[in-house]
Amino acid sequence: xxxxxxxxxxxxxxxxxxxxxxxxxxxxxxxxxxxxxxxxxxxxxxxxxxxxxxxxxxxxxxxxxxxxxxxxxxxxxxxxxxxxxxxx
Numbered sequence: 608x609x610x611x612x613x614x615x616x617x618x619x620x621x622x623x624x625x626x627x628x629x630x631x632x633x634x635x636x637x638x639x640x641x642x643x644x645x646x647x648x649x650x651x652x653x654x655x656x657x658x659x660x661x662x663x664x665x666x667x668x669x670x671x672x673x674x675x676x677x678x679x680x681x682x683x684x685x686x687x688x689x690x691x692x693x694x695x
């Protein structure tokens with residue numbers, strides 16, 4: 608699980624979140640600081656969610672199915688080409 612790039616990215620994103628959250632100016636007087644902190648947290652959570660999804664390989668069945676469909680279409684196209692070559 609941790610051998611691929613998504614596992615490593617997940618660990619780095621979590622470490623960055625742990626280090627940065629205490630330093631973010633949430634609830635301060637400046638609305639710009641609050642906006643930055645909230646947008647940074649949202650982006651960090653999106654990065655963590657995307658990497659976690661890839662580590663868990665949620666889309667593996669869909670990828671397998673689409674790869675099988677792609678191979679089936681390629682094989683059919685090759686068979687059609689073979690038939691047209693044999694006719695002429």
